[in-house]
Amino acid sequence: MSRIAESFSQLKRTGKKGFIPFITAGDPDLDTTRELLIELSRAGATIIELGVPFSDPMADGPVIQRASERALRHRFGLEEILAMTSEARALMDTPIVLFSYFNPLLQFGTRRVAEAAGRAGIDGVLVTDLIPEEAGEFASSLRAEGLDMIFLVAPTSTDARLEMVAARASGFIYAVSRAGVTGTRASISNEAEKLVRRVKRFSNLPVAVGFGISTAEQVAEVCRYADAAVVGSAIVAEIERSNGAPDLVRHIGEFAKALTNSVV
Numbered sequence: 001m002s003r004i005a006e007s008f009s010q011l012k013r014t015g016k017k018g019f020i021p022f023i024t025a026g027d028p029d030l031d032t033t034r035e036l037l038i039e040l041s042r043a044g045a046t047i048i049e050l051g052v053p054f055s056d057p058m059a060d061g062p063v064i065q066r067a068s069e070r071a072l073r074h075r076f077g078l079e080e081i082l083a084m085t086s087e088a089r090a091l092m093d094t095p096i097v098l099f100s101y102f103n104p105l106l107q108f109g110t111r112r113v114a115e116a117a118g119r120a121g122i123d124g125v126l127v128t129d130l131i132p133e134e135a136g137e138f139a140s141s142l143r144a145e146g147l148d149m150i151f152l153v154a155p156t157s158t159d160a161r162l163e164m165v166a167a168r169a170s171g172f173i174y175a176v177s178r179a180g181v182t183g184t185r186a187s188i189s190n191e192a193e194k195l196v197r198r199v200k201r202f203s204n205l206p207v208a209v210g211f212g213i214s215t216a217e218q219v220a221e222v223c224r225y226a227d228a229a230v231v232g233s234a235i236v237a238e239i240e241r242s243n244g245a246p247d248l249v250r251h252i253g254e255f256a257k258a259l260t261n262s263v264v
Contacts, residue, residue: 003095003123004148004171007046008206008227018046018228019219019260020208021235022099024064025050025081026071028243034088036239039253041094044260046228047172047208049126052081052100059128063233066240078108082120089121097124097150097171110138118145124171126150132161132168139168152176153199155191166203173199175226177211188218193225216262223263231259 001009011018021040025033033050040048053071057064085096098117105113105127117125124147130138132151139149148171153162155176165173177192188209196207209222210230222229238255242248 002146002148002171003093004047004097007095008172011046011227017223017226017263018206018208019044019256019263020047020049020097020210020228020230021045021256021259022049022051022210022230022232023239024053024067024071024236025084026053026074026076027067027236027239028070028248029074030076030080030084032249034084035249036252037085037088037094037096038092039249040256041092043253043256045094045256047095047097047123049097049099049230049232050081050085050122051232052078052098052104054101054104056103057101061233063237063240067236070240070243078104078113079116082116082122085122086120095123096121097126097148098122099126100128102127102130105138111141114138114141114145114147117142118147122147124148124150126152126174128152132164135168143170148172150174153195155195157195159198159202162199163202166199166205169203169205172206172208172227173203174230175199175207175209177209177213177222188212188221192222196226216259219259220262229263231256 023036053068057068142149150171151165151169152174153165175195192209199207206227208228208230209226213229213231214234219229242251
């Protein structure tokens with residue numbers, strides 16, 4: 001059983017739901033990212049999504065776009081991100097999902113990505129702009145290294161596409177709460193609950209809901225019907241506001257813990 005599957009299995013045994021924070025690798029720098037991974041693990045994260053910065057993050061709103069811009073100024077690549085992850089992995093057990101656009105992975109080499117990610121302690125990969133129809137070779141490489149391939153679904157996904165994703169995904173399925181880009185919202189669309197119900201008609205995998213979740217109340221709301229809530233932009237915005245502060249890591253840990261405590 002993969003570390004991701006074991007995490008969700010443990011939640012199910014205890015009747016709880018999951019909390020999945022997202023951070024951008026290298027924002028504000030790789031050393032801080034390593035400490036944030038460890039701190040988010042201590043704060044009770046079920047899984048941590050680690051974003052690979054990209055120059056054209058078309059699915060992301062302005063908060064995560066700015067995080068990518070800040071990270072890219074350091075001129076590191078995927079090799080440095082994985083080396084940093086390996087250092088963090090030695091001090092934490094929480095599953096880590098590499099969240100990336102396909103271009104950086106393709107430049108690195110998809111087979112090489114799978115091998116290097118496996119050695120670094122990555123547990124799964126979610127590629128924002130890689131559709132299931134074109135993911136077969138990469139998914140096979142990940143499976144060979146024991147990594148999960150995670151796919152996105154949206155309220156606009158047809159039943160045929162949901163069935164296809166269910167057949168090809170592992171670990172969990174990421175349900176986008178609404179159409180559009182990432183970013184905080186005042187409320188969660190009721191389309192998210194409908195989407196989770198639709199996904200569960202085709203798959204027994206856990207379903208995590210993300211995009212637009214930013215408060216403890218929204219996390220609790222999502223966890224009424226989903227297996228986990230993903231919080232990205234709200235955490236990245238806190239990192240941006242705290243950039244340069246000596247207590248940045250502690251502050252993000254406390255922020256995450258407040259969100260984790262709302263999970264039932």
